[in-house]
Amino acid sequence: MPKTYQEINEKIKSGxxxxxxxxxxxxxxxxxxxxxxxxxxxxxxxxxxxPMCSSGAFLNFGHSNPRMKVExxxxxxxxxxxxxxxVDLYIGATEASEHDPLNRDHPGEFRYxxxxxxxxxxxxxxxxxRAIAYGTDCYPRKELDTWINITDLNxxxxxxxxxxxxxxxxxVNLNADRDIYTYMGVLKxxxxxxxxxxxxxxxxxxxxxxxxTIGIGxxxxxxxxxxxxxxxxxxxxxxxxxxxxxxxxxGAGTAxxxxxxxxxxxxxxxxxxxxxYGVSLQVGLGAAIPVLDEEMARFTAVKDEDIxxxxxxxxxxxxxxxxxxLGYVNYKDLxxxxxxxxxxxxxxxxxxxxxxxxxxxxxxxxxxxxxxFLLTESVQLLPSADSGLTFKALIERPVEGEVI
Amino acid sequence: xxxxxxxxxxxxxxxxAPVVSQIARIYNLEFNxxxxxxxxxxxxxxxxxxxxxxxxxxxxxxxxxxxGVGVQPLERDVVRNEERCTHCGACVTICPTEALHKxxxxxxxxxxxxxxxxxxxxxxxxxxxAMEVAF
Ligand code: SF4
Ligand code: SF4
Numbered sequence: 001m002p003k004t005y006q007e008i009n010e011k012i013k014s015g016x017x018x019x020x021x022x023x024x025x026x027x028x029x030x031x032x033x034x035x036x037x038x039x040x041x042x043x044x045x046x047x048x049x050x051p052m053c054s055s056g057a058f059l060n061f062g063h064s065n066p067r068m069k070v071e072x073x074x075x076x077x078x079x080x081x082x083x084x085x086x087v088d089l090y091i092g093a094t095e096a097s098e099h100d101p102l103n104r105d106h107p108g109e110f111r112y113x114x115x116x117x118x119x120x121x122x123x124x125x126x127x128x129x130r131a132i133a134y135g136t137d138c139y140p141r142k143e144l145d146t147w148i149n150i151t152d153l154n155x156x157x158x159x160x161x162x163x164x165x166x167x168x169x170x171x172v173n174l175n176a177d178r179d180i181y182t183y184m185g186v187l188k189x190x191x192x193x194x195x196x197x198x199x200x201x202x203x204x205x206x207x208x209x210x211x212x213t214i215g216i217g218x219x220x221x222x223x224x225x226x227x228x229x230x231x232x233x234x235x236x237x238x239x240x241x242x243x244x245x246x247x248x249x250x251g252a253g254t255a256x257x258x259x260x261x262x263x264x265x266x267x268x269x270x271x272x273x274x275x276x277y278g279v280s281l282q283v284g285l286g287a288a289i290p291v292l293d294e295e296m297a298r299f300t301a302v303k304d305e306d307i308x309x310x311x312x313x314x315x316x317x318x319x320x321x322x323x324x325x326l327g328y329v330n331y332k333d334l335x336x337x338x339x340x341x342x343x344x345x346x347x348x349x350x351x352x353x354x355x356x357x358x359x360x361x362x363x364x365x366x367x368x369x370x371x372x373f374l375l376t377e378s379v380q381l382l383p384s385a386d387s388g389l390t391f392k393a394l395i396e397r398p399v400e401g402e403v404i
Numbered sequence: 405x406x407x408x409x410x411x412x413x414x415x416x417x418x419x420x421a422p423v424v425s426q427i428a429r430i431y432n433l434e435f436n437x438x439x440x441x442x443x444x445x446x447x448x449x450x451x452x453x454x455x456x457x458x459x460x461x462x463x464x465x466x467x468x469x470x471x472g473v474g475v476q477p478l479e480r481d482v483v484r485n486e487e488r489c490t491h492c493g494a495c496v497t498i499c500p501t502e503a504l505h506k507x508x509x510x511x512x513x514x515x516x517x518x519x520x521x522x523x524x525x526x527x528x529x530x531x532x533x534a535m536e537v538a539f
Contacts (some may be wrong), residue, residue, distance in 0.1 A: 193498075273528075282532065337506060347497045350492060353490045
């Protein structure tokens with residue numbers, strides 16, 4: 001008998017619900033079989049924690065006197081986007097500080113940027129807001145320089161266009177003598193190391209590979225507080241090649257997510273500096289997946305050894321869209337500390353924190369057991385493998401004639 | 405008398421050479437091996453405290469370099485800010501001595517300060533900048 005969201009939520013409210021983490025579910029399905037596991041378990045919790053560059057925050061800081069329609073703004077010297085109304089701002093995670101030397105002295109250190117501003121806001125630290133404007137009859141003020149604090153803001157919410165990538169590349173460097181500095185970390189020359197970035201078996205979208213439960217309106221764990229999926233994430237690409245078990249063999253689904261920063265904690269939203277690349281934000285995110293039927297029990301029993309990821313050269317193939325993956329490796333091997341690529345044993349590093357992913361799945365489990373977190377039925381699921389949706393590259397159409 | 409902390413980097417073929425006992429004898433130095441680490445694939449690394457006259461110390465270090473051993477003064481320590489570390493694992497293939505390494509079972513990243521030679525390679529490579537130079 002398939003379960004409904006309502007039934008599961010009634011169990012959550014009455015304290016009867018059976019919740020396990022995605023790690024625990026693997027063992028249960030192995031021992032009991034999927035059919036029995038589907039009867040026994042109501043919800044499986046997942047988690048992931050890694051740099052998610054496509055992130056940022058909206059904030060509204062209230063009207064000054066006299067009023068001002070902000071034209072350009074900076075938060076702790078990091079430019080924020082002000083092209084919306086008068087006192088709304090968007091601060092992007094990868095925006096570097098105004099005076100950062102960037103990569104002029106390569107590799108740049110990128111000490112501070114939007115990701116750090118977001119973490120400091122969440123931590124309750126004061127942030128300096130500077131703004132300028134051209135002035136209008138209704139908004140005459142032209143300059144502003146003040147401290148702001150999250151407690152004084154009207155709204156402050158994380159609004160991330162692309163998070164929770166379902167699987168990802170394993171990055172290596174084939175260049176014979178040059179180390180490279182990428183968003184996948186420092187990659188040592190001549191296959192000196194390999195970096196991966198997924199929680200594997202704990203990752204939300206790898207536990208619901210065809211998005212049968214995750215979509216617009218799904219309540220999630222975001223940054224230590226409840227948040228929501230509000231749209232398919234940018235670059236959502238459900239039609240990639242999949243394994244027999246339906247697991248995408250490369251980066252595929254993504255989710256756009258939103259959540260109230262006033263309730264978040266700096267433990268789960270961390271500003272980071274990627275050496276020679278730029279600033280970013282580590283985001284902690286988790287989904288609670290209802291075990292509606294036997295198929296969902298099977299999906300949530302996913303294991304690291306079942307999930308494969310492509311090994312991609314970041315010295316040439318990735319930047320110039322050339323060539324093919326050097327091979328596929330599974331997450332069990334990646335987590336063992338060593339993989340074999342082109343016949344060579346190479347050590348693995350990661351960008352995604354498995355201990356944090358595990359902690360998120362555990363917290364979500366506790367929230368549900370305590371009756372604090374009810375599941376929501378999505379109003380529209382993410383487009384799946386049958387949607388025909390693909391991720392397109394840019395086709396450039398050179399502009400001729402009139403030069404602006 | 406002067407004291408100095410130094411890191412010796414031994415190329416593979418010199419790993420078995422008794423460089424330390426030789427400089428102690430020839431240049432009349434007291435020594436104290438603070439950390440020693442020989443990584444399987446590559447070079448050997450040793451952190452030493454040396455004591456002797458300033459002149460002898462200079463001569464000894466010059467001699468060691470002539471033998472083909474890399475010498476680097478060690479004036480600072482690298483420490484981990486435990487609160488900032490997110491156990492992401494970006495440092496484990498950067499650290500030359502495995503002072504930073506992952507426990508396979510839990511995937512936690514451990515920092516073994518005894519093995520750290522303060523090369524500072526992890527400092528900019530750590531995304532949350534949890535590895536700090538302590539003066
Ligand atoms: S790179 Fe930094 S944050 Fe990540 S595990 Fe190493 S010390 Fe911790
Ligand atoms: S400074 Fe960092 S990279 Fe160098 S040995 Fe110590 S822990 Fe390893």
